[in-house]
Amino acid sequence: MSENIKVGAVIYDPKVKVIWGIIADFFAKEGCPIEPVYYKDYKKQVEGLMAKEIDIAWNSPLAWLDAYLRTDGTCLMGSMRDTDQDRKTYLIIRKDSGITKLQDLKGKTIGLGAVDSPQARLIPINFLRKAGLAYGKDYTEKRFDIAVSLHGDHVGGELNAMKALENQEVDASFALDLNWKAWKAAGTIDANQLVCLAETEPFDHCIFVARPDLSKEKFAKWTEILHKIDYSNPDHKEMMDMEGLKAWVPGRYTGFGQIQEANTYLNFLMEFHHE
Helix, strand or coil, rough: CCCEEECCCCCCHHHHEEEEEEEEHHHHCCCCCEEEEEECCHHHHHHHHHCCCEEEECCCCCHHHHHCCCCCCCEEEEEEEHHHEECCCEEEEEECCCCCCCCCCCCEEEECCCCHHCCCCHHHHHHHCCCCCCCCCCCCEEEECCCCCCCCCCHHHHHHCCCCCCCCCCEEEEEHHHHHHHHHHHHHCCCCCCCEECCCCCCCCCCCEEECCCCHHHHHHHHHHHCCCCCCCCCHHHHHHHHCCCCCCCCHHHHHHHHHHHHHHHHHHHHHCCC
8 A cells, every 4th residue: 555544543541652553563564554643632633534634533423423524424434343332321320319210300410521521421411301301401410521622531520420429419420331330340439329220222432434535445455454453362452452342343323323412402513613
C-alpha cells in the first residue's frame, strides 16, 4: 500500500499511546504501515476526519454520530471490539431508598456522569424520557463533569455519581454495566448499599469510522489485518487487555439507535458544539 493509513485516537489515558504503538508495530509487520494521530478530544478528532488529516477514527458512539451526521450518513463503518456490542447502562439506587419503580424518581435528584457521556448521561436521559420522566421537569440532574469532551471514556464522573449515591447526595445514579460489575468486584463501591433498579436496552459503544472517500479496498485491507490480532498470541494479549477486548468484530449501526434518540431529544451535538 503506497501511503501510510492515518488513524486517529483520543488520548483519554496515557495507555492509549502504548496501545497504538503495539497496533502500529503489528500493521508494519503485516506490510501495511499505519500512522497513529492523537487528539485531545473527540470533537477535534471528528474535525480531523472531515479535514482528511486522518483516514480512520477510533470513535466513541457520540463521535460516530457526529461523523455520521456531518457526512450525511456516508462515512464508512469499520470494526468494533467484541465488548462494544450489547452494552447496557444500569440505574442504581440505595437498597433503603424506598424506590421500587421508575415513576418513584419523579421529583428526585439523579446523579449523571459528564455532560457528553453517552452511557452515563445521554442514554440515561433518553431512558428516563421513555419512562415518562421529562428532562428538566420531572427530576433534578446532579451532573459530575470530569474530562468533558472525552465522551465518558474517563469514567471519573460516572464513578463520582455512584459515590454521591452512596453518600445520599442523590437518589439514583447510572453506570455502564461493565463499570458497575468491575466496581463491585473490586470493592470500589459498597454493593451492600446499592442495587440495580432497571437497565436500558442494549446499545453499542466504540467503532472505527473512515472518511467517505477513503478507498474501500484500502479500508478492507486495514480491516482484514486488524482482525488478525489474536488474543491467544502473547504479543497481542497485553494490548487487548489494555483496550478491553478479546476480539475485533465487524461493526454495525443497529446499536446506535439510543444515542441518536438522545441527541434528537436534547439537540445535544448542535448545542454542545456551539457553547
